[in-house]
Amino acid sequence: MKIRAKLTFLYAVLTVTILLFFAAIVYYSASKSRESEFFTLLEREAVTKGNLYLNAQVETKTLQDIYNNNREMLNEVEVAIYNAQYELLYHDAVELDFVKETPQMLNSILEAGHLRFYQEDWQVVGLRYDHNGGTFLITAAAYDLYGYNKLDSLFKTILIVAGCSLLLIFFAGKYFSDQAFKPVRDMTAKMKLISATNLGLRINHPQKKDELSSLSETFDGMLDRLEKSFESQKQFVSFISHEIRTPLSAIIAELELSKEKNLDPVHFEEMVDRTLLDARRLVRLSNSLLDLAKASLDPSEITFKPIRVDELLMEVIQQLKHYEPGYQVTLAYQNEPEEENELMVSGNSYLLSVAFLNLMENGCKFSRDQKSQVGLIASNGQLTVTFSDKGIGIAPQDLKHIFQPFFRGTNSRKVDGNGIGLTLTKKIIELHKGSISVQSEVGKGTTFVFTLPHI
Ligand code: ADP
Numbered sequence: 001m002k003i004r005a006k007l008t009f010l011y012a013v014l015t016v017t018i019l020l021f022f023a024a025i026v027y028y029s030a031s032k033s034r035e036s037e038f039f040t041l042l043e044r045e046a047v048t049k050g051n052l053y054l055n056a057q058v059e060t061k062t063l064q065d066i067y068n069n070n071r072e073m074l075n076e077v078e079v080a081i082y083n084a085q086y087e088l089l090y091h092d093a094v095e096l097d098f099v100k101e102t103p104q105m106l107n108s109i110l111e112a113g114h115l116r117f118y119q120e121d122w123q124v125v126g127l128r129y130d131h132n133g134g135t136f137l138i139t140a141a142a143y144d145l146y147g148y149n150k151l152d153s154l155f156k157t158i159l160i161v162a163g164c165s166l167l168l169i170f171f172a173g174k175y176f177s178d179q180a181f182k183p184v185r186d187m188t189a190k191m192k193l194i195s196a197t198n199l200g201l202r203i204n205h206p207q208k209k210d211e212l213s214s215l216s217e218t219f220d221g222m223l224d225r226l227e228k229s230f231e232s233q234k235q236f237v238s239f240i241s242h243e244i245r246t247p248l249s250a251i252i253a254e255l256e257l258s259k260e261k262n263l264d265p266v267h268f269e270e271m272v273d274r275t276l277l278d279a280r281r282l283v284r285l286s287n288s289l290l291d292l293a294k295a296s297l298d299p300s301e302i303t304f305k306p307i308r309v310d311e312l313l314m315e316v317i318q319q320l321k322h323y324e325p326g327y328q329v330t331l332a333y334q335n336e337p338e339e340e341n342e343l344m345v346s347g348n349s350y351l352l353s354v355a356f357l358n359l360m361e362n363g364c365k366f367s368r369d370q371k372s373q374v375g376l377i378a379s380n381g382q383l384t385v386t387f388s389d390k391g392i393g394i395a396p397q398d399l400k401h402i403f404q405p406f407f408r409g410t411n412s413r414k415v416d417g418n419g420i421g422l423t424l425t426k427k428i429i430e431l432h433k434g435s436i437s438v439q440s441e442v443g444k445g446t447t448f449v450f451t452l453p454h455i
Contacts, residue, residue, distance in 0.1 A: 004177045011173040016166050023158040030154055034147040035123070039116050042077060042125040046140035049079040050129045053090050054136065060090055067092040075145045081129075082106055082137040089136070099124055099141045109137050121148075183212045191219075199227040232405065243285055243418060247278035254278075281416070288420040291354050292405075295427040302431065304346045306455055309383055312349055313374055316356045320364075327364035328371045334386075335377055342378035345452045347432050355428040358421035359387040359448050365415055366446070367391030378454065385450045393442040402438070411442075 052058045070076040071093075078098055081090040086106045091097065099119060109115050109126035116125050124141040187203050194201045202223060205216035254275045258268065294302075310331065317329045337343055345352075356374075363372025367389040375386040394402060398409040403426045406419040429436045432452055440446040 004181045007177045007180075008170065008173040011177070012166070012170045015169045015173075016162070019162055019165055023162060027151075027154060027158060031151055034144065034151060038123055038142075038144040038147055039125055042123060042140045042142060043127065045077040045142075046079055046125060046127050046138045047129070049077075049090075049092075049140070050081060050127075050131070050136065050138045053081055054129070054131045063090065064092060075143055077140050077142040079138060079140045082139075084110070084135040084137070086137070098122060099139050101139055106137050109139070110135070187212070187216055187219075194223065196230070199223060199230055236405065240285075240289065244282065247281050250278045251275050285418050285420075288418060288424065291351075292420055292424050292427070295351055295354075295424055295431060299431050302348050302351070304348055306344050307347045307349050307352065308340070308343050309345055309352075309385065309452070310343050310376055312352060313356060313376070313385070316353050316360065317374075319353070320357060320360055324361070324364065326370050327361070328369075329360050329364065329374060330371075331374045331376070334375045335379065337378040342454060343376070343383065344455045345383055345432065346455050347452070351428045351431065355425040355450075356385075358425045359450070362421060363387050363389035363391065363446070363448075365417070366411065381454060383452045383454045385452070386447055387450070388445060388447040390445040393444055393446055394438070394440040395442055399438065399440060403436075 049063065052063060053060075067076055067078075076092075078092045078096065079090075080088065080092070080097075080099065080101060082088055082101070086101075086103050088094075099122075105126070110128060112126075113128045114126070116123070118124065119141065122141050122143050124139060127138045127140075129136040129138050183205060187205060190201070190203050202220045203216040204220070205213050254271050257263070258271055263271070310333070313331055317331060320327055320329060360372050360374065364370045369390065371389065373386075373388045375384075375388070377384040377386070392411050395410050398407075398411070401407045402409060403422050405423045407422075408417060408419040426436055429450060429452075434450065434452040436451075437449045438446065439449070
């Protein structure tokens, strides 16, 4: 069942239940008040007849004539008067005698002094009437035709009003839930149009401060993020295919050349060197991509262990020396830590070494002197590592882009690279709950400041 139909149904059931409950109370109290009013009327009639008969000594025949005359027009009260010995003194209509008083009934009236009860639909009252030192018993009975007719018409009115209200409630509920869900239907229709080929579409729900606006804002925000990541995936794939295709085509061209029979040994060796260079570039690219994939993992899937950062930096420096003997990296403590603990961080040594290596390598490769200085500062619960060089620097307009995937600055035309290093470094630092910032001046040099919380 659709929520809209469910809401209409629930709304109708609830309102009708309340309405019927209310109507039942009205009907019940009307019927109770009719009953009590009619008993009171019977009692008054009984006392009046008792007075007429016993006090005013009106003749039996006269009283019976009045009764018979009234009966033709009204539903007249039938009154009977007994003495304390239960002998009948007066009866409005002996031939009808609806109540048929028994000695037990008269006895109960005598003892209680006052009695109210029903005989079939007729209401009956019994009274003890004291007059001139004598005790008399009077019964009065009648059918409240007028009262029952009024109740009947009240019941019919309630039925008609309840029926009309039910219809009104149902259609009003349907209309309002239709109106309330219209924005949801509009949103669903728009969502159906969104697919991988037109991720640029948005729901653009009118700006109101309601739940649906915030839902559509959230959804549009999610689409923004999806579109961005979709775009960067596309860029990523096209970049990788381009990066792979260039060295591969070069390798193919070199190998085809090598098939020429009359290639002299010097040219052949040069050709092999160039092929090797391209092959190494491919290996570097695939390693960087693999590292990027690892750094994009969920932190819960990466093992973190206590690491002494200065020791790891020394290892990385040795590693870099091994690959690029021309690069010179020096490590200096800018304030000697008092405790070993101040140099410890919780991290993944492989990923951290990749980040350190990138920053050292960049410092060297973007400097004519191929030197990079690493500084260590331990203070205020965190460890700061700086990577400085006196190289070519980064143009101010490039600074805000250098952490984007595949971005290569205007200064990198003649320098080998693929633009993944800093993206990877930033991801690794974020995984370690650290931060990175950069200061650079063209022609003077660059400093990357890397902070990590220590254990
Ligand atoms: P790559 O070094 O492969 O180009 P990176 O992601 O490591 O890619 O760096 C992105 C860009 O940032 C570089 O192309 C370069 O323009 C700039 N950059 C990074 N480090 C330095 C540095 N130490 N000196 C000058 N420019 C740098």
